[in-house]
Amino acid sequence: MVTSMSIRLPASARREQLLEVALQVxxxxxxxxxxxxxxxxxxxxTKPVVYQHFDSKRDLYLxxxxxxxxxxxxxxxxxxxxxxxxxxxxxxxxxAYFRWVAHDHDAFLLLFGGGGKADDEFNDAVRKVTAQVAxxxxxxxxxxxxxxxxxxxxHALVGIAEGASRRLVDNGTDFDPDLLARQxxxxxxxxxxxxxxxxxxxxxxxxxPRRIRRASTR
Amino acid sequence: MVTSMSIRLPASARREQLLEVALQVxxxxxxxxxxxxxxxxxxxxTKPVVYQHFDSKRDLYLxxxxxxxxxxxxxxxxxxxxxxxxxxxxxxxxxAYFRWVAHDHDAFLLLFGGGGKADDEFNDAVRKVTAQVAxxxxxxxxxxxxxxxxxxxxHALVGIAEGASRRLVDNGTDFDPDLLARQxxxxxxxxxxxxxxxxxxxxxxxxxPRRIRRASTR
DNA sequence: CATAGAGGTGACCATAGGGTAATCGTGGCG
DNA sequence: CGCCACGATTACCCTATGGTCACCTCTATG
Numbered sequence: 001m002v003t004s005m006s007i008r009l010p011a012s013a014r015r016e017q018l019l020e021v022a023l024q025v026x027x028x029x030x031x032x033x034x035x036x037x038x039x040x041x042x043x044x045x046t047k048p049v050v051y052q053h054f055d056s057k058r059d060l061y062l063x064x065x066x067x068x069x070x071x072x073x074x075x076x077x078x079x080x081x082x083x084x085x086x087x088x089x090x091x092x093x094x095x096a097y098f099r100w101v102a103h104d105h106d107a108f109l110l111l112f113g114g115g116g117k118a119d120d121e122f123n124d125a126v127r128k129v130t131a132q133v134a135x136x137x138x139x140x141x142x143x144x145x146x147x148x149x150x151x152x153x154x155h156a157l158v159g160i161a162e163g164a165s166r167r168l169v170d171n172g173t174d175f176d177p178d179l180l181a182r183q184x185x186x187x188x189x190x191x192x193x194x195x196x197x198x199x200x201x202x203x204x205x206x207x208x209p210r211r212i213r214r215a216s217t218r
Numbered sequence: 219m220v221t222s223m224s225i226r227l228p229a230s231a232r233r234e235q236l237l238e239v240a241l242q243v244x245x246x247x248x249x250x251x252x253x254x255x256x257x258x259x260x261x262x263x264t265k266p267v268v269y270q271h272f273d274s275k276r277d278l279y280l281x282x283x284x285x286x287x288x289x290x291x292x293x294x295x296x297x298x299x300x301x302x303x304x305x306x307x308x309x310x311x312x313x314a315y316f317r318w319v320a321h322d323h324d325a326f327l328l329l330f331g332g333g334g335k336a337d338d339e340f341n342d343a344v345r346k347v348t349a350q351v352a353x354x355x356x357x358x359x360x361x362x363x364x365x366x367x368x369x370x371x372x373h374a375l376v377g378i379a380e381g382a383s384r385r386l387v388d389n390g391t392d393f394d395p396d397l398l399a400r401q402x403x404x405x406x407x408x409x410x411x412x413x414x415x416x417x418x419x420x421x422x423x424x425x426x427p428r429r430i431r432r433a434s435t436r
Numbered sequence: 437c438a439t440a441g442a443g444g445t446g447a448c449c450a451t452a453g454g455g456t457a458a459t460c461g462t463g464g465c466g
Numbered sequence: 467c468g469c470c471a472c473g474a475t476t477a478c479c480c481t482a483t484g485g486t487c488a489c490c491t492c493t494a495t496g
Binding site: 227232264267 | 473476
Binding site: 226253254255265266269274275 | 456457
């Protein structure tokens with residue numbers, strides 16, 4: 001979309017456009033499924049133009065991964081900045097995530113849509129993002145449990161967001177990010193609280209000592 | 219591994235070996251990163267042999283995806299078959315999943331390691347697996363909430379398993395699947411319980427999520 | 437209006453890799 | 467002991483595509 005068709009553009013603008021267009025192309029066709037020609041075509045230019053702005057296909061992809069990861073992270077950071085309670089942070093965090101998915105659809109696909117990696121450097125870029133999200137989540141988790149356990153749960157939370165999103169994105173369903181955030185964060189927060197409660201009880205075994213045994217059931 | 223180096227093998231055995239070897243190769247190098255020659259080499263044969271057993275690269279990959287998904291599903295099904303309480307099912311389910319990851323390492327990578335898809339058919343195969351896992355999880359979730367909400371939570375649970383696993387696998391860390399299952403299922407189950415009934419004890423938040431959130435929207 | 441230089445192009449190279457055709461060799465069977 | 471069929475190989479084709487080079491064409495500027 002936007003401008004196109006062999007219209008002359010100042011370098012910086014062209015670069016932006018290429019990034020924008022490349023995101024769409026890669027998100028839809030994956031790294032290997034999309035050729036540099038595809039990108040160029042989508043931008044209404046020819047291949048050499050792309051190479052005037054990016055050294056290689058990898059370079060372009062990496063730049064994209066970077067930009068896109070940055071967007072997600074800042075979205076989450078700014079959203080949760082003003083929150084007070086842990087529960088509030090949780091909900092705002094998920095909200096930011098799901099809003100990002102809903103709005104920056106292609107970005108989600110690029111990062112988590114299995115677009116085609118199999119490359120250490122690409123994996124690192126993605127891992128770095130999830131790790132940072134996880135890191136920002138860690139404070140929500142009771143500080144009195146094993147750090148490794150903390151990390152596990154943090155990554156589990158990231159997984160929640162990813163899992164919930166993927167289904168909707170794959171499905172093509174339109175969804176209300178805020179509703180989703182409420183539903184999911186309710187579950188997540190309750191889960192986190194429950195974990196923080198019992199005095200660690202590390203190494204609990206089959207003959208579990210005492211967990212919170214809230215009778216009820218169903 | 220196993221036999222190799224130009225040793226003659228009966229067709230069915232060779233086929234099995236090829237599947238086994240191809241799993242490793244694809245898991246490590248991704249779909250595009252691995253050539254049919256790579257697969258053949260890893261099996262100690264030449265390309266045409268591979269093509270005698272599989273029509274195309276896609277075909278081979280699809281067969282792999284299928285086999286591997288099947289393994290995960292049956293692992294979960296059989297593991298949770300004898301469970302009684304919801305909590306028990308949850309823990310056994312996660313246990314089966316994490317054991318599968320720990321043991322069938324390459325399988326996890328193939329399915330969820332972003333090995334390189336960008337292909338609708340491949341995506342379908344993977345989606346089918348997660349969908350089935352999610353389906354098997356759904357009964358754990360309160361039946362009195364919106365079905366769509368149920369599905370969301372089910373997929374969120376799958377995301378938990380995936381997120382927790384990915385970190386460890388990417389990290390190369392060795393881990394104890396059973397411990398992980400306990401940690402994670404504690405959180406997950408608590409989360410599920412909280413959703414199924416009005417906020418348990420402890421002051422929740424203002425806009426308490428009444429049990430039935432038949433949030434119209436969409 | 438000449439011109440420099442940035443923006444852009446067409447044509448091309450080189451190689452990887454999916455897929456196939458023709459051929460070989462060996463072990464079991466009559 | 468010969469032969470056939472199955473397992474395997476060598477050699478090859480051909481398309482797609484990452485990447486480059488030489489050249490063109492606007493437009494701003496003196």
